[in-house]
Each structure stands twice: as C-alpha cells, then as structure tokens.
Amino acid sequence: MSNNDDTEKDADYDAALEDVLKSLRGDYLIELPDRVAEMNEFFDKARSDVEKQVEWLTEAHTIAHRLAGTAGSYGFAELGRAAAELDQYLKKLLKKDAETGSVANRLNWQMLNGLVEEVGKAVPPNPSN
Template identity: 40%
Template sequence: MQAQDAFSAGLQKVRSRFLEQLPEQSAMIRDIWAQVQSAPDKPSPILPDIGRIAHRIAGTAATLGFPELGRLAATLEDAVTEAHDHPGGIAALTAPVTAMLQEMARAAETENQTETGAETGVQTKTGQA
C-alpha cells in the first residue's frame, strides 16, 4: 500500500506541475497566435511552435486526468501541421486555438477549485477532503 501511496503522491506532483505551467503555455500560444494572425497570408516560421506546445500537452494531459484537453491539443497539433503545409490555412486554426485556450483555462480553474475545496474541508473531485 505504501508503494501505491508514493506513486499517487508522485503523480499528484507531476499533475500539479503540469497545471502550474498551463498559464505560461497559454500565454505563449496567445502571443504566437497574435503574431501569426498579423500576417495570415504569409508562411509563419513560428506557427510550428504552437504545434510543439500542443504536442507536449496532448502527450501528458489525458494521463493526468484531462482527456478533453489532451484531445483538443492533439486536434490543434494536427491543424497546425495542416495549416503550415497549406499557405492561407491560418483561418482554419481559429476554432482549434480558441478551443484549446478555453480548455486550458478550464483545467487550471478546475484545479484551483479542487485545491481550495481541500483547504476548506470541502469534498474534492477525488472524494477526499
């Protein structure tokens, strides 16, 4: 049982770190997206950066209990690849970028509510106070 407790504690640390990084990653996506949109008809050398961020999130989110964020990140990664290969495809990224940013904010907010509930003794989403 101690090994399981240690594993759970370690996983919780990884999950917390992942969530702590979401606002910074979200800001990076917003900054890159704003630059890309400033010249939507030109190939953007920074557009793949959004895909790399989405790739890292897609690979981790579902494992840490955020399956929708993982799904949206994978969708965004694919959309970035498609847009990068087809000049003028930047407009098609608006919906996946927006959905990803919204889900990132939702995941961070859900975690903040869970932590607050744990501090006040309110039951959390894991069912523990």
C-alpha cells in the same frame, strides 16, 4: 515475511506513487496557463507578422503537439483531445504551406480561432488559486 507485511508495503508504495503523481499533476497544472498563453502569443505574432507567419505557426504547433501528447498522461483528456485537433490542423496547414507557399487565409484563421478557443476552454482551473 507475512502477507500483512506485503500488503502494507504495497499500500505504502501505492500511497507514495499517488503522492508523486499528484505533485506532478499539480506542477503541470500550474505551468499549463503559461504554455497556452505562449501558444496564443505565437498565434498573435503570426497574425501580425506575415513574413514570419510560418515560423510563428510552427512554434505554436510545437506547443499544441506537446500539449496533445502530455495532457492525457496527467488526466486531462479533454485538453488532450482539443490540443490534438489543433495539432493535426496546424500540421496539415504547415504541410500545405510547404507545398503551396500559402499558409493562412481568412478561413484558416476562423478554424484556428475555434480550435484555440477549445484548447482554452479545456484547461482545467488551478485548485491552488
């Protein structure tokens, strides 16, 4: 086997890998607005349903945590950073609730609204639209 054969195989492998990654990134980008919308729905429910507020915030936290963990892997560093900030804030907020029984006062909502807005701004446009 010659070096040219190895080089061609490497190039073919690289091209195939690039195609797979591009496809995965595209799929992620297509699903991203739905994930953010779902997270926002949980925040809306938390605002309006005080009795289940912790449950709704926990659901929103799960999505923020997943976005924080996956966005960077797909090349969306800004989204990953914004989601990580929201993730950490919610984690502290929910831990405080576990300790005190008080979750979201007005200041919490102001902070949450700002962090959620940053996540929304960081969602890249879908090029297929």
